[in-house]
Amino acid sequence: MTKLMRCSFCGLLQDEPAGVKTCMRCGGELDFESGGSPEEKTSYVQVQMELDQVSAPANQNTERYLHLTITTPKEVPSGDSAPPGKKRPPLNFTPVVDVSGSMGGSKLTQAKKAVRMALNHLHTDDYFSMVTFSDEIKTPVEPVLIQPSVINGIREVLNGIFHTGGTYLSGGLEKGINKSEHNMQDTNLVLLLSDGQANIGEIDLEKIGMIAKKARKDGLTVSTIGIGRGYNEALLVEISNQGGGRFYHIQDEAMIPSYVAGELGEAAYLAAKDTQILLNIPEGATLVPLSIAYPVVQNGNKAAVSIGDIPCDTELEVTLRLALLPQKAGSRLSMNGSLEFVSPVGKKHKLNVNRVTVRFKEKNTFEQREGLIKQVAEKVFVQLKASSLLSVNRTRSHRPDDTDKEAKRNLDSLRKYANKLGKERSDREMRHITEDYRNLSDSVFAKNSTQYAQRVQRGSKDFNKK
Numbered sequence: 351m352t353k354l355m356r357c358s359f360c361g362l363l364q365d366e367p368a369g370v371k372t373c374m375r376c377g378g379e380l381d382f383e384s385g386g387s388p389e390e391k392t393s394y395v396q397v398q399m400e401l402d403q404v405s406a407p408a409n410q411n412t413e414r415y416l417h418l419t420i421t422t423p424k425e426v427p428s429g430d431s432a433p434p435g436k437k438r439p440p441l442n443f444t445p446v447v448d449v450s451g452s453m454g455g456s457k458l459t460q461a462k463k464a465v466r467m468a469l470n471h472l473h474t475d476d477y478f479s480m481v482t483f484s485d486e487i488k489t490p491v492e493p494v495l496i497q498p499s500v501i502n503g504i505r506e507v508l509n510g511i512f513h514t515g516g517t518y519l520s521g522g523l524e525k526g527i528n529k530s531e532h533n534m535q536d537t538n539l540v541l542l543l544s545d546g547q548a549n550i551g552e553i554d555l556e557k558i559g560m561i562a563k564k565a566r567k568d569g570l571t572v573s574t575i576g577i578g579r580g581y582n583e584a585l586l587v588e589i590s591n592q593g594g595g596r597f598y599h600i601q602d603e604a605m606i607p608s609y610v611a612g613e614l615g616e617a618a619y620l621a622a623k624d625t626q627i628l629l630n631i632p633e634g635a636t637l638v639p640l641s642i643a644y645p646v647v648q649n650g651n652k653a654a655v656s657i658g659d660i661p662c663d664t665e666l667e668v669t670l671r672l673a674l675l676p677q678k679a680g681s682r683l684s685m686n687g688s689l690e691f692v693s694p695v696g697k698k699h700k701l702n703v704n705r706v707t708v709r710f711k712e713k714n715t716f717e718q719r720e721g722l723i724k725q726v727a728e729k730v731f732v733q734l735k736a737s738s739l740l741s742v743n744r745t746r747s748h749r750p751d752d753t754d755k756e757a758k759r760n761l762d763s764l765r766k767y768a769n770k771l772g773k774e775r776s777d778r779e780m781r782h783i784t785e786d787y788r789n790l791s792d793s794v795f796a797k798n799s800t801q802y803a804q805r806v807q808r809g810s811k812d813f814n815k816k
Contacts, residue, residue, distance in 0.1 A: 355380040358684070360723045361400040361706045376404050376723055378707070393701045394430070395622050395660075396421045397689045401706040402730045403770070405721025408679035408710040413671055415730045416629075416637075416685065416706065420657070420666045422621035430693035439536035439694050441618050442477040443468065444493075445610070446526035447511075448544035450484040454513040457577055457603045461543055462508045464610035469504060471614055472496045478504070479529040483522025485515035485550060493532040519548035520558050523589065527565045527572070536694065537659070538570040539617040540593070541610065545577040548585065555585050555748045562593030571595045571659060573613050577603055579793045583800045584747035587740060591643040594658040596810040599801040601794075605814060612813030616661040622691035625657035627703060629687035631672065638671040640737040641807045646670070660691075666809040669733040677710045684708075719770055727770060735783065736803035738764055743790050743800060757787045 353366045359378025371380045402415040425431070432438045445468070447453075447461050465480065472478060473496065480491040490507045494500055519542075526540045552558055562572040572593025574586040577600050590597040596616070598609050630651060631637055637653045639646050647654045660666055677683065686705035692698055711720070738760035745756040764783060768776035789795040804810060 354383040356383050356704050358705050359401065359404040359707045359709070359721075360726065361398060361704050362723075363398065363704075375725070376721060378404060393699050394423050394427050395689070395691060395699065395701070397627075397701060397703055399685075399703050399706055400726045401685075401708065401723065402726045403720075403722045404706075404708060405716065406674065406677075406708050406710050407713040407716040408681070409676045409713055411674070411676060413673045414708055415726075416670045416672055417726050417730055417733075418627065418668045418670070418703070420625070420660060420664075420668065420689070422660050422662050422664045422666075424663045426619075426621055426662060426694055430695055430697055433695060437473065438618055440475050440477070441472065442530055442533055442535040442538040443472065443614060443617075444479045444481065444526045444530040444538075444540045446481045446483065446522045446540060446542040448484070448517060448519070448522070448542075448546060449482045449511060449513050450515055450517045450546055451513055452517075452546045452580060453577075457545055457606075458511070458513050460603045460606040461577075462511060464543075464607040465508060466505055467607050468610055468614050469496075469501055471611060471618070474498075477533040477535060479526075479532070480504075480507075481522055481526040481529060482511060483518045483525075484513070485518060487518060487521045487525045489525065489529060493529055495533075516550045517544065517546045517548055518550035519544060519585075520552035520561065521550070523558065523561055523572075527561065527570060530565075530570055531568065534569060536623070536696075537617050537620060539595075539614065540565065540570055540572045541575065541595075541613055542572070542586070542589065543575045543577065543606070543610070544581050544586070546580050547582050555582075555588050555744070558585060559588040559592040562589045562595075566592065566594040566658070571617060573597070573617075575600060575606070575609055575613070576797065577606065579797065582747055583797045584740075584744045587800060587804060588744065590804075591641060594643065596808055597801065597804045598810070598813070599797045601797075608813045612811065616811070617659070619662050620659050620694055621662045621664070622660040622699075623694065625660055625689065625691040627655040627657060627668070627687060627689050629653045629655065629685055629703065631685050632674065632683040634675040635683070636673040638673065640669050640671065640733055641740075643808060644668055644670075660809075664809050664811075667729065667733065667806075669730055674708065679710055679712045681710050682707050683710075722770055724771070727767075731764075731767060731771065731779075732806060734764060734767060735779075736806035738783070739786060739790075739799055739803045740807075742787055743796055746790055761787075
């Protein structure tokens with residue numbers, strides 16, 4: 351029987367090769383895949399770590415990228431999926447709905463329809479509350495345990511909600527988080543819907559993001575839906591990233607119910623909760639995330655990457671920059687670790703993250719593309735482009751005077767990496783990226799490109815169904 355082997359340099363899992371056992375991709379050394387502990391063999395979540403370039407020049411600072419792919423199944427195995435007699439663990443859901451003047455007409459009608467439909471997806475023993483914001487912050491539905499007797503009352507309340515006034519977004523977000531914290535469950539989702547610019551109360555992007563960051567630390571997930579073309583997509587991305595949730599852009603208000611139901615389904619049927627990657631990295635190395643959605647805490651040669659909750663049927667790609675101090679020629683530095691998560695019923699899982707290795711060569715003999723794993727480098731470059739576009743758009747919104755400087759910094763960094771893929775490719779990519787940066791001044795382009803970049807980083811899905 352053919353056995354699987356893993357390259358200890360680039361991380362590729364492959365069939366045992368005939369003859370000399372070297373990696374078919376980078377020529378590195380192969381080890382038999384052990385399969386880990388008995389618990390790991392039965393884990394329904396899979397993880398693979400790959401290195402974009404296995405060689406580096408000696409005696410100088412350098413950086414390489416770790417690319418991790420986490421895959422979850424369509425359904426969680428029965429022993430991990432739900433408590434006895436339940437289809438899933440209890441859920442706590444709080445929609446926070448913009449009811450300012452601009453939400454009048456079809457937008458608010460569809461938002462209320464979405465909440466009504468969401469009630470159909472809630473189970474007995476779930477908790478529900480609802481917050482609205484305009485000039486004022488209101489709680490039309492105080493936190494309530496879902497029972498058949500309360501559903502009609504909530505629907506009647508929805509009939510009495512009308513649009514008026516400005517957009518006190520920060521106040522609505524704070525109130526929604528506060529109400530959700532009243533009855534914490536296994537999963538706690540705050541979902542903010544807005545079509546306009548925050549113009550009352552706190553409007554600073556970073557300060558509003560910190561509200562969502564604290565909620566995440568307290569065990570909540572904060573996701574956002576932007577409707578139309580008048581809202582600030584950089585702000586809603588900041589909230590969702592800091593809150594460990596997802597961001598969606600909706601141009602057609604008729605799709606609001608599909609996206610509310612879709613995000614509620616993502617939160618209700620999780621595959622892995624409180625997921626984190628624990629990595630052993632070389633002494634003196636620094637691990638840097640590309641997205642604030644994946645914060646890193648490093649202590650010496652140990653680093654913890656917070657991934658958070660992962661829905662079912664998801665392939666999540668997480669790219670991390672590894673900054674390395676100068677090393678002697680002939681030396682090797684390896685990284686490995688583990689992925690830990692909690693199943694929907696509270697069972698803890700731990701599985702190995704495979705080893706990858708950088709080897710160092712004399713600087714004067716090292717070539718730019720030596721040891722480059724093109725398949726991995728392509729995936730890293732996609733992540734770098736997404737990260738750079740979000741960064742430039744965030745700066746454009748938060749510190750507009752610094753936009754040109756931020757764009758140049760990102761272009762220089764992207765060009766340096768794209769050169770590894772070839773000069774012709776690099777020139778072509780830089781033209782497209784430069785044009786994308788210019789087009790961020792167009793509201794529709796900014797929102798569509800932001801949503802695409804978020805999907806690249808967060809693995810969020812398209813619920814584009816009426």
